[in-house]
Amino acid sequence: MVPPTPTPSLRLLKAAKAEREQLARHRRELLNARESLRTELERIDGSLEEVDERQTLLDRLVGPTAGPQPETGEALARRTSGDEQRALPVLRGPDIRREAVRVLLAHPDRPEALHYREWYGLLQDAGFAVAGKDPLATFLTQLSRSPAVSKSTQPGVYELDRGAVARLHTRLSELQRELRDSAAAHGPSVEAAALRARRTELNAELGRVEKAVEEVEALFGRARVADERLIATA
Incomplete structure (x- = not known):
């Protein structure tokens, strides 16, 4: 007779659950840090452009300063x-x-x-x-x-x-499906908090993908986009 496989102890289950929650928190922190860095980089780029524009305006008003200047x-x-x-x-x-x-x-x-x-x-x-x-x-x-x-x-x-359109539309469908599933999910308060955080991530990515789709369709043309989507689903 084959002895039954022992079930995990409550102590092990509790430790595994705690580690999973810790990893989930760490992942959210990393995602937030990445978004903060991206936002900061975009802010710096915008500030540099404003400085260039103001420098150009001042040069037009009073002339460039003496000596070599960065273009x-x-x-x-x-x-x-x-x-x-x-x-x-x-x-x-x-x-x-x-x-x-x-x-x-x-x-x-x-x-x-x-x-x-x-x-x-x-x-x-x-x-x-x-x-x-x-x-x-x-x-x-x-x-x-x-x-x-x-x-x-x-x-x-x-x-x-050339395959960006089909791939982006596939990703859109995946994000929308996961959002629908997460909206229908129920669970303990800890899992509910994780679900809310995940929905926030999904909505942020959904917005980025939608903008990417608009950009690619505007560049490659909607007629070609329709053909690529048909080929991808064939």
């Missing part, structure tokens, strides 16, 4: 040919990555991937400048954040993510 995005947006100056449109924030994708999509050679330095050159050739003290670094940051772009296996190379 702002507005300064880099001007090219001189003889005595003529042509001001280029200056891109900031998400507009940088959106125009970068549009430029690549409109390129006659139809490239699907490029090194970010070459991609940045195409954006400049198309008549755009990037705001910031280090425009190339700003461009790379925005390019890496684009939901329509993915990093290639080659160093420094980024490519158009």
Whole structure:
């Protein structure tokens, strides 16, 4: 006769439950820290852009200060040919990555991937400048954040993510399903608190994915989006 498997002791169950709750709290703290850092980075980027704009305004009013000064995005947006100056449109924030994708999509050679330095050159050739003290670094940051772009296996190379639409819609469905399930769930107060925290996370991610879907659909076109979704569900 095979002896029955012993059931976990109450002490072990209590310790496991306490450790699970501790891990859940730690995970929430990490998520909150990540959001705080992302928000702080966006705030700093915005402040730097404001400083550049004010510096440009002051230079126009009183002239530039003596000695070499770091170029702002507005300064880099001007090219001189003889005595003529042509001001280029200056891109900031998400507009940088959106125009970068549009430029690549409109390129006659139809490239699907490029090194970010070459991609940045195409954006400049198309008549755009990037705001910031280090425009190339700003461009790379925005390019890496684009939901329509993915990093290639080659160093420094980024490519158009043609499957982004189908993947984002799949993720939307998963988030919506989990939200519905969590709304119908019931349990002890500790589990209820964890559910509320998870719903907060889900709603935050849902908002980000919805914005990404809007951006990708606007770039790739809704007709192509519909075709990709049909292929994904076939």
